[in-house]
Amino acid sequence: MATGSLITTYDGDPDNLDVPDVVVERLPLYVRVLTNLASDGTDMVSSEQLGDQLHMTPAQIRKDLSYFGRFGKQGRGYNVVALVAQLKGILGLDRSWNACIVGMGRLGRAIISYPGFAPEGFKIVAAFDADDGLVGTNVDGTRVRSLSQINHTVSEDGISIGIVAVPASAAQAVIDALVDAGIGAILNYAPVTAHVPDHVKIKNIDPVMSLQSMTYYLKR
Amino acid sequence: MATGSLITTYDGDPDNLDVPDVVVERLPLYVRVLTNLASDGTDMVSSEQLGDQLHMTPAQIRKDLSYFGRFGKQGRGYNVVALVAQLKGILGLDRSWNACIVGMGRLGRAIISYPGFAPEGFKIVAAFDADDGLVGTNVDGTRVRSLSQINHTVSEDGISIGIVAVPASAAQAVIDALVDAGIGAILNYAPVTAHVPDHVKIKNIDPVMSLQSMTYYLKR
DNA sequence: GTTTGTGAAGGATTTCACAGCA
DNA sequence: TGCTGTGAAATCCTTCACAAAC
CATH class of the missing domain: 1.10.10.10 (Winged helix-like DNA-binding domain superfamily/Winged helix DNA-binding domain)
Structure with a gap:
């Protein structure tokens, strides 16, 4: 100690x-x-x-x-x-961590409504989407902001984790924006291998890839 | 060849x-x-x-x-x-695979409605839940069945993959039932380390654990 | 010239096995 | 006796480096 x-x-x-x-x-x-x-x-x-x-x-x-x-x-x-x-x-689980989520489609909504993060000390304090029709609406009590606000919000709210739930085609740009904003860790649900600098940690969650490797052992 | x-x-x-x-x-x-x-x-x-x-x-x-x-x-x-x-x-991705899902809570509904599996050849052809109030209802076009039907449905419908989206406390019992029914692969969303026989493949998806290991590198 | 396929080398991770301590 | 902590051994995985093929 x-x-x-x-x-x-x-x-x-x-x-x-x-x-x-x-x-x-x-x-x-x-x-x-x-x-x-x-x-x-x-x-x-x-x-x-x-x-x-x-x-x-x-x-x-x-x-x-x-x-x-x-x-x-x-x-x-x-x-x-x-x-x-x-x-x-x-x-570092003896404190709580602020996270934001980008992408308020079906998947993003499911993630922001998932009740399993908060009890473990992970608070999703901001949500972003590229769709102007969604910006300003409320999802599960969180106001959806424009992507242009990422930089400001991340530093303002002390956000260190970004959750990415956008389509593959948008993922790298969103991840670049999060990195620029100063995020240190990314949980990526988009099916892409994203490029991030060494000082940023990224983990990918891709249920399809998990299934695709298990089928190897299923065959007869 | x-x-x-x-x-x-x-x-x-x-x-x-x-x-x-x-x-x-x-x-x-x-x-x-x-x-x-x-x-x-x-x-x-x-x-x-x-x-x-x-x-x-x-x-x-x-x-x-x-x-x-x-x-x-x-x-x-x-x-x-x-x-x-x-x-x-x-x-084994040159054919399609039948899967079932157990647990029609918030998470299970999100998974069954996720449009990413079918294009890759994974069809969720059956859904189960322990709650009698849910059994018989329709979720995204799939009728919810009772857990007691797992055995029969898995063999009847040629299901080789089980997706588990039940609370931790129910997970091992559900996984045992899937294994008994003859499933060969399990995608487990419940936060447990489940016991399965050697011939069954299991992969766990736990976003909380992914976050928990990244915070190690975030601290300063 | 370019790039594969692969033994051999190197590095990383796991397991062994036991000294040391309660 | 029971179990940890840990060097050493064993195993597993990645990278090197180059002959062979185009």
Whole structure:
């Protein structure tokens, strides 16, 4: 925790540590299962028990956690409540994040109405669309703004995450606008491989591609 | 192609080949970009051009393709139309697939109404919900059935893919029912790590987890 | 000249296996 | 005894580099 100490626990700055991306991507999984265990009243958990639930080897779980500190007790395992708090801190989930969404078509409306983001600390505080007929209308309590307002709104409202739900043909331009506005992370629902600078994180959600790789194994 | 020949091209049976999963997961990406190139009228493409568009090294693309055959011509690259046809065949995308969806809440309705599946050959031919108030109603032209009908409907309608859009608490039971019914692939939108037998493929879509790993890099 | 296909090298990730501690 | 944390080993994946083909 304390900056300047010998490295034993994580100091909060990703740049100081070189943690593989694959490890970071598994942390939310640990947060989820630990949160469930905590609400069940489970006090301590071993890496083996976690592995059973997550279909992972205990060794991988221990190794992953060891990138950030020593959270367990030999012979006993991990304290569920303490570990979930640590992991949330590491991931930056001990605060809330403002997001905006671009594209208020069918998909965008479904996303903005999805009740699963807010309880996890992600607030969609602004919505944009290119269609002047939509601008000014309200969707689920959020006023739809013109794309030209992205720059102003992102800095004004402290928005660090952009959600892209526009057609493929518009996606790169929208993503460029979000990057220009200073966004740091993008959740992209458009079926494109977008170009972003190194300092911007992007994740793609494409159910069609997920299905398309599973059919490989379905064939007979 | 021809069974019994020396191995030069892919014979259609995944079991005969040991292709890393990561490679299979990239094939739909190639299909997508090649399809775009084809509709632009592009005739030939090199691994370097593909790499530029996909942010991958040309070597990785060539290596990936080499698991399945020799599709390129030295000095010229790949024929766009021919390669996309080959890859679609390998992935089983040269036919259409029947899917069902379980859970007709907000999310399930959005998914069943999503117009992106059908053009890619995925037809949602049945919908299920546990709520008796919903059973018998129509959602986007599909009649909602009771969960007890899963077994019968899956075999009757030749359904090989199940889409799960139920609350976390119901997900494992629904997935068990789909597996029992003989489904081979599951697209799971519920925030759980589900247990499935080895012969069933499952992919999870969880936008919250995607956001939760990106915040790691956002902090300052 | 250009670009593929591919063994070999290099790098990244996972698993092993055990010392050390409760 | 039970379980963590971690170097070392093993495995998996990517990149290199070049002969062969056009």
